[in-house]
Amino acid sequence: MKNITISDVAEALGVSKTTVSRAISGKGRIGAETREKVLAYIEKHNYTPNVIAKSLAQSKTYNIGVMIPAEYDIIDLPFFQSCLFGIQEIAATMDYDILLTISKPEDTTQLERIVTNRKVDGVILMRTFVDDKQAKMLSKRGIPFATIGSTNVEKAIQVDQDHESACKELTSILLMKKLNRIALIGGDENHVVTQSRLKGYLDAFKEAEVPVNEDLIYLSVNNSVLLEQKVEEILEKGADCIISMDDALCGNVLKKLRAEHVKVPGDIKVASFYNSSVLENNVPSITSLSFDEKELGMVACRSLMDKIEEKETRMATTLGYQVILRESTK
Amino acid sequence: MKNITISDVAEALGVSKTTVSRAISGKGRIGAETREKVLAYIEKHNYTPNVIAKSLAQSKTYNIGVMIPAEYDIIDLPFFQSCLFGIQEIAATMDYDILLTISKPEDTTQLERIVTNRKVDGVILMRTFVDDKQAKMLSKRGIPFATIGSTNVEKAIQVDQDHESACKELTSILLMKKLNRIALIGGDENHVVTQSRLKGYLDAFKEAEVPVNEDLIYLSVNNSVLLEQKVEEILEKGADCIISMDDALCGNVLKKLRAEHVKVPGDIKVASFYNSSVLENNVPSITSLSFDEKELGMVACRSLMDKIEEKETRMATTLGYQVILRESTK
DNA sequence: CTGAAAGCGCTTACAG
DNA sequence: CTGAAAGCGCTTACAG
Numbered sequence: 001m002k003n004i005t006i007s008d009v010a011e012a013l014g015v016s017k018t019t020v021s022r023a024i025s026g027k028g029r030i031g032a033e034t035r036e037k038v039l040a041y042i043e044k045h046n047y048t049p050n051v052i053a054k055s056l057a058q059s060k061t062y063n064i065g066v067m068i069p070a071e072y073d074i075i076d077l078p079f080f081q082s083c084l085f086g087i088q089e090i091a092a093t094m095d096y097d098i099l100l101t102i103s104k105p106e107d108t109t110q111l112e113r114i115v116t117n118r119k120v121d122g123v124i125l126m127r128t129f130v131d132d133k134q135a136k137m138l139s140k141r142g143i144p145f146a147t148i149g150s151t152n153v154e155k156a157i158q159v160d161q162d163h164e165s166a167c168k169e170l171t172s173i174l175l176m177k178k179l180n181r182i183a184l185i186g187g188d189e190n191h192v193v194t195q196s197r198l199k200g201y202l203d204a205f206k207e208a209e210v211p212v213n214e215d216l217i218y219l220s221v222n223n224s225v226l227l228e229q230k231v232e233e234i235l236e237k238g239a240d241c242i243i244s245m246d247d248a249l250c251g252n253v254l255k256k257l258r259a260e261h262v263k264v265p266g267d268i269k270v271a272s273f274y275n276s277s278v279l280e281n282n283v284p285s286i287t288s289l290s291f292d293e294k295e296l297g298m299v300a301c302r303s304l305m306d307k308i309e310e311k312e313t314r315m316a317t318t319l320g321y322q323v324i325l326r327e328s329t330k
Numbered sequence: 331m332k333n334i335t336i337s338d339v340a341e342a343l344g345v346s347k348t349t350v351s352r353a354i355s356g357k358g359r360i361g362a363e364t365r366e367k368v369l370a371y372i373e374k375h376n377y378t379p380n381v382i383a384k385s386l387a388q389s390k391t392y393n394i395g396v397m398i399p400a401e402y403d404i405i406d407l408p409f410f411q412s413c414l415f416g417i418q419e420i421a422a423t424m425d426y427d428i429l430l431t432i433s434k435p436e437d438t439t440q441l442e443r444i445v446t447n448r449k450v451d452g453v454i455l456m457r458t459f460v461d462d463k464q465a466k467m468l469s470k471r472g473i474p475f476a477t478i479g480s481t482n483v484e485k486a487i488q489v490d491q492d493h494e495s496a497c498k499e500l501t502s503i504l505l506m507k508k509l510n511r512i513a514l515i516g517g518d519e520n521h522v523v524t525q526s527r528l529k530g531y532l533d534a535f536k537e538a539e540v541p542v543n544e545d546l547i548y549l550s551v552n553n554s555v556l557l558e559q560k561v562e563e564i565l566e567k568g569a570d571c572i573i574s575m576d577d578a579l580c581g582n583v584l585k586k587l588r589a590e591h592v593k594v595p596g597d598i599k600v601a602s603f604y605n606s607s608v609l610e611n612n613v614p615s616i617t618s619l620s621f622d623e624k625e626l627g628m629v630a631c632r633s634l635m636d637k638i639e640e641k642e643t644r645m646a647t648t649l650g651y652q653v654i655l656r657e658s659t660k
Numbered sequence: 661c662t663g664a665a666a667g668c669g670c671t672t673a674c675a676g
Numbered sequence: 677c678t679g680a681a682a683g684c685g686c687t688t689a690c691a692g
Contacts, residue, residue: 003448005669016679021671028672029677051447052385053669056684061382063449066430070415077407085400085432092440097449100396100430102415110422117381118333119393119427224611281554335685346663351687358688359661383685386668 004047013041024049051095063099064091064304065120067111067134069127070104078276079293080126083148086297087124094305096121105129108137115143122304124148124297130190144307146300150192157307159300159317161291163193166321167200168207170243170271170289173323175208179241179269181216183234185227185253186245189219197245197273213237224252231256241269241329247278247288254282270328284327291321334377343371354379381425393429394421394634395450397441397464399457400434408606409623410456413478416627417454424635426451435459438467445473452634454478454627460520474637476630480522487637489630489647491621493523496651497530498537500573500601500619503653505538509571509599511546513564515557515583516575519549527575527603543567554582561586571599571659577608577618584612599659614657621651 006024010017015034022028023038041047055061066087068080088098099120101110105127111134114120122144125134128151135153138145146157174182184201186194198219205212216239218230231253234242244250250272257264264270264284272279275290299317307313336354340347345364352358353368371377385391396417398410418428429450431440435457441464444450452474455464458481465483468475476487504512514531516524528549535542546569548560561583564572574580580602587594594600594614602609605620629647637643 003669007669017670018672018679018681019677022678025671031677034677048446050386050669051449052382052391053684054671055382056380056386056686057669057671059684063429068411077411081398081407081432084430088430088432088440092443095443095447097444097447098430099393100414100418100428102411102418110418113422113425114427116378117425117427119381333685337685347686348663348665348688349661352662355687361661364661380685383668384687386670387685387687389668 003050004045005050006047009038009041009045009047013038061119061121062095063097063120064301064308065099065101065111065114065123067123067125068100068102070102070107076127079274082293083126083297083300086294086299087301088297089294090298090301090305096305103134106133108133111137115141121308122146124300124304144304146304146307148296148300157300157303157313157315159296159303159319161296162318162321163196164200164203166273166289166291166323167197167243168204169200169321170287170323171201171204172208173325174241174243174269174271174329175204175210177269177329179329180210181213181237181239182241182243183216183237183239184218184243184245185221185230185234185249186219187222187249194219194245201243221249227252228256232260235260235262235268239268241271243271245273247272247274247276250286251278251282254279254286265328265330275324284330287326287329288324289321290324292319295319333380334375335380336377339368339371339375339377343367391449391451392426393450394426394631394638395429395431395441395444395453397453397455398430398432400432406457409604412623413456413627413630416624416629417631418627419624420628420631420635426635433464436463438463441467445471451638452476454630454634474634476634476637478626478630487630487633487643487645489626489633489649491626492648492651493526494530494533496603496619496621496653497527497573498534499530499651500617500653501531501534502538503655504571504573504599504601504659505534505540507599507659509659510540511543511567511569512571512573513546513567513569514548514573514575515551515560515564515579516549517552517579524549524575531573551579557582558586562590565590565592565598569598571601573601575603577602577604577606580616581608581612584609584616595658595660601659605654614660617656617659618654619651620654622649625649 006017006020010020019030019034020038022030023035051062091098099114101114103110123138125145125147128147128149132151132153135147135151135156139153139155148159150158150160186197188194202212216237221227221230242253244253262268271287273289275288279286296319303314336347336350340350349364350368352360353365381392421428429444431444433440453468455477458477458479462481462483465477465481465486469483469485478489480488480490516527518524532542546567551557551560572583574583592598601617603619605618609616626649633644
């Protein structure tokens with residue numbers, strides 16, 4: 001049971017392969033009538049083009065590579081999934097598929113393979129790193145690529161969330177609620193994103209002309225033991241609110257507060273980032289910043305497509321956010 | 331800067347394209363000396379074959395499709411990640427890549443696309459379902475495919491974990507420790523896997539000739555409110571141990587026990603499944619069944635490859651497990 | 661052991 | 677508006 005080809009269609013219709021090809025692709029001049037005829041025949045005999053042959057003729061693969069880092073916090077997984085979903089949605093509309101690869105950030109062999117084997121037209125990196133070997137490799141080899149998150153590697157298409165403005169707005173809202181001893185707990189202070197958030201937090205204080213208590217800022221809080229200590233300190237210092245830079249952190253903060261019999265929002269307010277399912281069922285519900293992760297994937301994919309098709313390409317995009325106010329800051 | 335092709339190599343060496351092709355692929359007779367010469371030249375000028383052209387000539391894509399369900403519990407994500415890793419590892423050794431697609435179980439459009447576009451040589455479904463539309467579609471179209479988890483769809487290559495034996499062994503060990511009021515908490519009782527585990531649990535009691543307390547078995551415990559109730563009942567009934575069918579459930583059990591000031595393992599023992607990072611940092615450490623998820627992906631991929639290459643193929647594989655005894659059952 | 665030639669199924673200048 | 681022909685870069689019977 002062989003597949004029907006463009007030649008079969010041409011022969012059956014008494015036209016040339018060229019004509020059939022043009023009817024399908026819509027490229028080049030062709031009579032409306034002829035086009036209809038070809039399209040009708042194709043539909044009826046459900047001919048589907050061989051993408052591989054098309055690839056070879058056009059030197060395009062109709063695949064984009066997506067790199068997921070093999071090392072991650074469990075909290076990142078839903079993020080990747082959402083992004084992937086967005087990427088796929090856009091890719092599919094252009095008849096592109098996703099070629100997946102998973103590697104440690106410093107390992108470029110998998111990525112080199114798909115690039116060397118010419119199996120992709122471009123690549124999306126789901127995470128950026130300080131010394132980003134993968135991004136550098138792609139940049140050097142002249143492969144179109146997009147990163148989710150910021151990078152200083154040349155030629156990268158970047159799409160990122162506006163962490164700074166988001167954190168600023170959240171903080172401003174809390175300040176307006178007359179909370180002014182707001183503690184901030186965050187992860188690795190060497191991460192660009194941590195610094196962006198901190199800046200947003202500080203800016204909000206400045207704008208509100210409220211003095212910042214620097215001693216309520218705790219960064220690089222990387223493990224739960226450390227976190228418990230910090231929460232104790234925060235309570236001793238009489239903070240009236242705690243902002244956590246991600247939902248995993250916030251989950252641990254809540255756990256500790258419960259252990260200490262500190263009531264939320266009665267004794268202290270709590271706010272978080274990401275609005276992920278991790279805190280979904282928490283009572284009380286948690287005020288949170290929310291980013292559209294699927295949109296992140298969609299924009300990255302769309303920009304990359306533009307680049308691949310040599311259209312005008314937006315090289316850097318910053319996406320918005322939402323502040324979702326809930327019981328924990330009432 | 332054009333890529334160097336097989337013709338360039340042939341010309342440079344004064345041999346035919348056929349010879350070069352044979353030297354590379356290792357197929358067909360060729361003089362050792364000639365082969366060396368070709369290989370050396372290729373290495374030196376780092377020629378890399380165009381996989382697309384190879385694909386077209388051989389009617390193979392060197393891609394396998396991997397379907398991840400779009401609806402999932404968050405607990406499943408690390409599982410998918412591990413499986414994917416295993417799949418990639420095997421695929422890469424055979425120069426295959428992963429074409430990823432994400433869909434709801436009842437939606438076959440994405441899958442149809444990659445199949446119709448002939449972009450994959452075979453497919454791995456990461457989850458099976460009761461009325462499995464995707465598996466049926468692949469079966470009907472004669473595409474080689476493997477499922478992770480059991481299915482009754484024809485022509486499927488199946489690889490699954492031995493949930494029944496695993497649960498039986500865990501239960502037996504607990505019975506030997508003179509625990510005999512062992513509660514069992516599980517998810518949806520309509521899932522095949524839930525029933526397998528239940529059977530293992532019951533078999534262990536039978537074999538040990540210990541009467542089962544049917545009223546300590548709680549299935550379809552799907553939300554945390556229900557779970558808290560059930561844990562209270564279990565405590566009232568004076569159980570001496572609780573087995574949870576996954577780590578998310580177990581996490582909630584532990585939370586409830588803590589809230590009730592019930593000590594583990596002092597007042598009650600606890601055991602779980604999966605040995606995932608969810609409970610990794612729990613104090614006390616939790617006794618758990620452990621399955622090798624990466625291995626699951628590796629086996630599925632290897633079997634699928636055999637099928638694609640028309641080698642003898644193992645159509646059903648059941649993988650082993652480990653019982654990891656820790657403090658929570660001391 | 662080696663090669664000339666046809667073929668995989670498309671696209672795309674070029675000519676009309 | 678339409679077509680003959682060359683080309684994309686491989687593989688593989690077939691012949692020698």
